[in-house]
Amino acid sequence: MRLERVAAHVPDGARLADIGSDHAYLPVALMRRGGIATAVAGEVAMTPFNAAQRTVRDNDLEQQVSVRLANGLAAIEPADGITAISICGMGGETIRDILEAGKARLSGQERLILQPNGGEQPLRQWLMDNGYRIVGEELLRENRFDYEIIVAEQDGPVTYSAEQLYFGPLQMQARNPAFLAKWQSILQRKQQTLASFARARHSVPEDKVQQVARQARWITELLA
Structure with a gap:
């Protein structure tokens, strides 16, 4: 359900980079339903890299999904023309550090679809500091855990209050029952x-x- 909700925020026809792709389930699912044009699945560790390659191969998508062994945004090349980046299933501080370390590889045209496991506040702080506006937020409960999805686009400068960084500016407005x-x-x-x-x-x-x-x-x- 979590990946399904992340997928819903990837624009139609996007050129997606899924960083920390694990089994490459997200790019493969989107590719199979024709939701994206092409994808890069980046993995830093050998075991998930091999698993991602296997998923892509089993689905005959080697031409459309490029699986790369690389640290964070180093998986992306300018020639990829990436328009959406998903980073899911790690701590907010880790996602922040990946974005900071790979800043030179961001064109500013990409939509960021981020699903932190905790540490949302420092991640929102980085987005604000780097001119990203939060355009979508979602909270869902799965297996007794609360997961947040943060969608951001460069549209700065943008200013959030300390409370908005803590709770999420759009979550505070929506105030849904899960939140x-x-x-x-x-x-x-x-x-x-x-x-x-x-x-x-x-x-x-x-x-x-x-x-x-x-x-x-x-x-x-x-x-x-």
């Missing part, structure tokens, strides 16, 4: 953390206490 349920449970955890801080007052740095208290306050206001 509210997620933050309800996070608020409970924040309150438990603050209670444990109070019991161990002497050993917790004050700025740490303040940070968690501020986040708990933001969530309480959001849910009010």
Whole structure:
């Protein structure tokens, strides 16, 4: 379901680079239904690289999907004319670091479709700092985990508040049930953390206490 929702944000006819492609399921599925023109599946580790090659071969798509062993955006060449980049299933900080390290390979014309496993705030911060506007956000629950999808396009400069970076600017507007349920449970955890801080007052740095208290306050206001 998660990859299906990511696929829905890839524009029709895109030239897709799927970074950290694993089994190349996303580019192969999109190619098979005629949703994209061509794809690059990038993998940094040998085992998933071999798995991706196998998926592409089994589907007779070697001409349309190029599987490359490379670190992050080093899988992309200017000649690929990439118009969409998907990076899914890793921490937000890792996705941020991949984008930062590969900045020279971004033309600014690509749509970024990102699915972080946590660490959404620092990833949104990078997008804002680099002139990317968040044009789509989605939250879905699968196997008891909450997954966020962040879609961004370069349209800067753009400014988000600290709260928007924390919650997601479009999520805050939409306030759908999955989003509210997620933050309800996070608020409970924040309150438990603050209670444990109070019991161990002497050993917790004050700025740490303040940070968690501020986040708990933001969530309480959001849910009010």
